[in-house]
Amino acid sequence: MKDIFKTLFKIHSLLFLSVSIIIISCNDTPEVYNLGQTVTSPLEGAANKSHEEIAVSPPPFSDGIFPCNDCHAFQKPNPVRRTLTWHEDITEIFNHDSKNRWCLDCHDLNNRDSLRLASGKLLDFKESYKLCGQCHGDKLRDWKVGVHGKRTGYWNGPKQYYLCVSCHNPHSPKFKPIKPEPPPFREDEQIK
Amino acid sequence: MKKPVNYSGRRKFLKNLSLFAVGSLALSGCGQVTMKEFLQKNFRTLSKKEKDDIIKALEKKYTAKYGKEFHVTDEPAADGVEFGYALDLSRCIGCRRCVYACVKENNQSRDPQIQYIQVLQMEKEKGIDFAHSDVHYNPELVPEEGYFYVPVQCQQCRNPQCTEVCPVKATWQEPDGVVVVDYNWCIGCRYCMAACPYGARHFNWGEPYIPAAEINPETHYLGNRPRMKGVVEKCTFCIKRVRDGKYPACVEICPVGARKFGNLLDPESEIRYILANKRVLVLKQELNTQPRFYYFFGV
Amino acid sequence: MNFFRFVRGVFKIITKGSSAYYAWITFLILLIVWGGFGYANQLAHGLIVTHMRDSVSWGFYIGNFTFLVGVAAASVMLVIPAYVYHWKPIKEIVIFGELLAICAVIMCLCFIIVDIGNPLRFWHMLPGIGILNFPSSLLSWDFFVLNSYFILNLIIVVYLLYCHFYKKEYKVSFVRPLVLFSIPMAIAIHTVTAFLFNALPGRPFWNSALLAPRFLASAFCSGPAILLILFQILRKITKFEIKDEAIWRIAELMVYAMFIYLFFTVAELFKEFYSGTENILYWKYLLFGIGKNHEIVVYSWSSIIMGSVAFLLFLIPSTRKNFLTLNIGAVLIYGSVYIEKGIALIVPGFTPDTLGQIYVYTPSITEVKTAVMIFSSGFLLFTFLSKIAIAIVFEDYCIDDLSSKKREDKLKEITIAM
Numbered sequence: 001m002k003d004i005f006k007t008l009f010k011i012h013s014l015l016f017l018s019v020s021i022i023i024i025s026c027n028d029t030p031e032v033y034n035l036g037q038t039v040t041s042p043l044e045g046a047a048n049k050s051h052e053e054i055a056v057s058p059p060p061f062s063d064g065i066f067p068c069n070d071c072h073a074f075q076k077p078n079p080v081r082r083t084l085t086w087h088e089d090i091t092e093i094f095n096h097d098s099k100n101r102w103c104l105d106c107h108d109l110n111n112r113d114s115l116r117l118a119s120g121k122l123l124d125f126k127e128s129y130k131l132c133g134q135c136h137g138d139k140l141r142d143w144k145v146g147v148h149g150k151r152t153g154y155w156n157g158p159k160q161y162y163l164c165v166s167c168h169n170p171h172s173p174k175f176k177p178i179k180p181e182p183p184p185f186r187e188d189e190q191i192k
Numbered sequence: 193m194k195k196p197v198n199y200s201g202r203r204k205f206l207k208n209l210s211l212f213a214v215g216s217l218a219l220s221g222c223g224q225v226t227m228k229e230f231l232q233k234n235f236r237t238l239s240k241k242e243k244d245d246i247i248k249a250l251e252k253k254y255t256a257k258y259g260k261e262f263h264v265t266d267e268p269a270a271d272g273v274e275f276g277y278a279l280d281l282s283r284c285i286g287c288r289r290c291v292y293a294c295v296k297e298n299n300q301s302r303d304p305q306i307q308y309i310q311v312l313q314m315e316k317e318k319g320i321d322f323a324h325s326d327v328h329y330n331p332e333l334v335p336e337e338g339y340f341y342v343p344v345q346c347q348q349c350r351n352p353q354c355t356e357v358c359p360v361k362a363t364w365q366e367p368d369g370v371v372v373v374d375y376n377w378c379i380g381c382r383y384c385m386a387a388c389p390y391g392a393r394h395f396n397w398g399e400p401y402i403p404a405a406e407i408n409p410e411t412h413y414l415g416n417r418p419r420m421k422g423v424v425e426k427c428t429f430c431i432k433r434v435r436d437g438k439y440p441a442c443v444e445i446c447p448v449g450a451r452k453f454g455n456l457l458d459p460e461s462e463i464r465y466i467l468a469n470k471r472v473l474v475l476k477q478e479l480n481t482q483p484r485f486y487y488f489f490g491v
Numbered sequence: 492m493n494f495f496r497f498v499r500g501v502f503k504i505i506t507k508g509s510s511a512y513y514a515w516i517t518f519l520i521l522l523i524v525w526g527g528f529g530y531a532n533q534l535a536h537g538l539i540v541t542h543m544r545d546s547v548s549w550g551f552y553i554g555n556f557t558f559l560v561g562v563a564a565a566s567v568m569l570v571i572p573a574y575v576y577h578w579k580p581i582k583e584i585v586i587f588g589e590l591l592a593i594c595a596v597i598m599c600l601c602f603i604i605v606d607i608g609n610p611l612r613f614w615h616m617l618p619g620i621g622i623l624n625f626p627s628s629l630l631s632w633d634f635f636v637l638n639s640y641f642i643l644n645l646i647i648v649v650y651l652l653y654c655h656f657y658k659k660e661y662k663v664s665f666v667r668p669l670v671l672f673s674i675p676m677a678i679a680i681h682t683v684t685a686f687l688f689n690a691l692p693g694r695p696f697w698n699s700a701l702l703a704p705r706f707l708a709s710a711f712c713s714g715p716a717i718l719l720i721l722f723q724i725l726r727k728i729t730k731f732e733i734k735d736e737a738i739w740r741i742a743e744l745m746v747y748a749m750f751i752y753l754f755f756t757v758a759e760l761f762k763e764f765y766s767g768t769e770n771i772l773y774w775k776y777l778l779f780g781i782g783k784n785h786e787i788v789v790y791s792w793s794s795i796i797m798g799s800v801a802f803l804l805f806l807i808p809s810t811r812k813n814f815l816t817l818n819i820g821a822v823l824i825y826g827s828v829y830i831e832k833g834i835a836l837i838v839p840g841f842t843p844d845t846l847g848q849i850y851v852y853t854p855s856i857t858e859v860k861t862a863v864m865i866f867s868s869g870f871l872l873f874t875f876l877s878k879i880a881i882a883i884v885f886e887d888y889c890i891d892d893l894s895s896k897k898r899e900d901k902l903k904e905i906t907i908a909m
Contacts, residue, residue, distance in 0.1 A: 230611070234615075234621075234622050237622070304539060310846060312846060312847070321847075322843075322845075322846050322847030323769065323772055323843060323847045324847070325846065325847045325848075326848075327846065327848055344846060353691065353692065353693060356627045356628065357624075357627070357628050357629065357630065357690065357691075358624055358628060359616055359623065359624050359628045359630035359631050359634070360615040360616055360621060360622055360623070360624060361622045361624045362615070377612075377615060378608075378609070378612075379607050379608065379609050379612040379613065379615050379616065380538075380607045380608020380609045380612075381603075381606070381607045381608075381630065382548045382549060382606075382607075382608070383628070383630055383687075385545065385548040386548060386549060386691055386693075386694065386840075386841075387690075387691045387693060388693060388845065389692065389693025389694075389845050390693075390845055390846070391545070391546070391844055391845040391846045393545075394545050395538075395545060395548060395608065396537070396608070397537055397538045397539035397541075397543070397544065398536060398537045398538075398539030399536075399537060421537040421608070422537060422538070422607075422608025422609040423608060423609065424608075476693075479692045479693060480692075
């Protein structure tokens with residue numbers, strides 16, 4: 001009897017382990033999700049969107065920064081607002097309502113691999129648009145229809161959305177000026 | 193009365209002379225154009241078989257000329273489709289990425305230079321004022337403080353002046369709204385260029401030059417196939433791409449998402465959303481051209 | 492049969508002449524050859540050898556075309572008094588007006604052919620084998636009226652000369668209706684050409700209702716001016732007779748046309764400058780320049796001043812009757828209208844362009860050469876046609892002269908006279 005239970009337990013653990021491994025490995029690399037689905041109705045309320053997936057471009061992580069829990073799993077969460085000793089590349093440029101907001105308003109205190117809404121609800125990084133939409137609701141409405149931001153793909157078929165953060169650095173969202181392409185030749189310079 | 197002796201001789205000489213003149217004139221164009229191509233009729237009047245033959249001949253010609261395998265299609269307009277375009281003036285930063293993406297996609301001549309999209313820099317204080325605009329702006333970084341940018345290309349008007357004035361009907365409006373040119377029928381009189389209020393039509397003053405490495409071999413007969421000297425060309429909303437369901441090249445490349453495109457007859461499209469929810473304007477509205485190219489302010 | 496002998500007879504006239512005649516013909520042929528090289532260059536490289544570009548897509552060629560349409564229309568200035576009012580002294584010289592019209596229309600068609608990007612595709616315009624966008628496109632109307640006017644004049648002239656040559660009376664019932672029909676046709680060619688420009692709402696400089704009336708007024712000034720000078724030359728070197736009164740009467744008619752021409756210009760200027768809308772830009776560029784660009788200011792003011800001076804010279808009877816001042820006035824009005832239909836019409840229509848940019852257009856050497864080629868050909872043709880007309884109508888050169896003995900004597904006579 002003891003032998004049967006031992007064997008069953010071994011089989012169960014093995015099964016559980018393999019399934020976990022499969023689940024984790026499937027979510028290992030960021031890739032395009034749900035290419036076949038698009039938002040069909042632009043005028044539906046935003047509240048119903050939580051279960052609907054939008055095909056987005058991958059979140060633009062810097063090299064090696066994700067998953068955050070690689071480091072943060074071993075650190076004691078500290079909710080007090082302060083100047084950070086790490087992440088200087090971000091704190092130097094941080095300019096997103098910096099008077100009132102700081103890191104942990106958007107990043108979850110206990111799980112740095114998630115973002116958080118004001119209600120405390122956790123979000124995956126690939127759903128970061130919902131976080132932006134909390135304050136920038138009109139932009140979110142326009143973005144969902146494709147009027148704000150960018151979508152590539154087919155005008156009569158599947159489209160891929162660029163995440164807000166693909167264009168706007170969330171820590172310093174305002175666009176910097178860029179170098180323009182050359183002007184056209186003057187017509188009188190084209191005389192042979 | 194007897195015919196004088198040298199009468200027939202004079203006639204013969206004149207006949208030979210005129211034959212020689214016509215012959216040399218014909219031969220001068222011989223290398224470029226075959227007799228069949230020269231006698232080709234207006235594209236709209238051709239049968240399916242004739243169109244297929246012409247397209248096959250063109251594919252062969254372009255493949256031989258540029259060394260890449262060329263595809264020419266004459267994909268017609270789909271039913272229930274009318275293209276509309278909207279450009280967000282609050283977002284355009286004047287970077288001209290659209291200009292060069294268009295040049296590449298549409299096989300425009302690099303030398304002499306043709307660009308379908310002209311980006312005008314205007315002062316914010318003056319508003320939309322063509323007289324004080326500048327197409328040759330070239331600062332270090334864009335956008336410049338105090339200026340905004342208005343890119344102008346073919347507006348695919350609902351009431352196009354250009355198609356009315358063409359003496360040979362070489363340019364017409366397709367059912368999906370795109371105004372096209374049959375390059376093999378155009379005689380190059382440039383009346384359409386005088387008629388267009390937006391400067392959207394361009395002429396091949398010289399033999400167009402495209403480096404073989406940059407040529408785009410996926411072409412449409414009425415759109416981006418390589419043109420010849422002496423014909424008019426213009427933006428066709430990337431007719432090859434949009435009839436395949438894709439976005440025009442300028443829409444895809446815009447780094448700030450200022451360009452929006454869709455089917456005006458589809459109530460769910462982004463272009464209809466813009467018309468319903470944003471304040472749109474068109475250029476030179478008083479001329480009643482009724483463009484399908486709208487400008488709006490997203491912010 | 493008969494017609495071929497007529498052609499043979501005609502050919503003999505133009506191949507014989509005085510040394511001055513040969514010198515003139517040689518000079519024209521040299522110009523044609525020189526110009527021909529320019530045109531050959533354009534055929535080889537395309538229109539890029541002109542200075543026309545996307546901003547200013549019509550230039551010197553279309554300017555000359557427009558001016559020559561006016562010259563062609565001007566023959567009607569002579570036809571109306573002769574055939575409608577039966578004014579005898581003018582009747583015999585109407586034929587020269589029609590010859591001028593024929594040459595002018597041929598030159599117009601040549602200017603169109605050199606201007607289009609693909610001249611060999613000209614057949615696309617022919618109804619039947621091509622497609623002609625009638626009635627939508629004003630160019631298709633122009634095609635019809637120009638060709639009709641040309642054929643009409645050709646028939647009239649050839650018929651009259653043919654009858655004279657065979658010493659037959661011409662049928663008045665055949666000629667008169669054709670001639671009367673040429674009056675509305677002359678007005679038609681110039682109105683249609685004006686409507687070509689007028690039709691474009693995208694070009695506010697041309698989109699004025701007064702454009703067609705201005706065209707007609709300037710045509711009626713400039714065409715007769717050429718004829719005035721021509722008649723004086725012919726009077727001197729041939730047996731051709733024309734009374735002073737006839738010339739003065741033509742000049743008087745021109746005064747009315749000139750007044751209307753100047754008045755219309757003033758009306759346009761008032762509307763633009765008083766209302767001061769954005770469309771003032773084009774007139775500003777024409778008369779005062781914009782910013783640093785003052786290229787055509789000198790031409791526009793020259794045109795206005797020359798026109799006004801000519802008007803005064805023709806208005807005042809003493810200067811009108813003095814042949815020196817009359818001829819100066821004729822040259823001045825011709826120059827004024829040439830500028831007004833050329834540079835001062837085409838360039839401001841395109842400058843600044845539809846998007847507000849300024850491209851400064853001046854004709855290139857190729858354009859000048861080609862235009863010289865066409866003008867020289869036109870002059871050559873007109874010389875030949877005039878010589879034929881003079882010989883047949885005034886020197887009584889006829890079928891008898893094709894017989895050997897009389898022929899030699901007759902030709903000697905004509906040669907000496909010229």
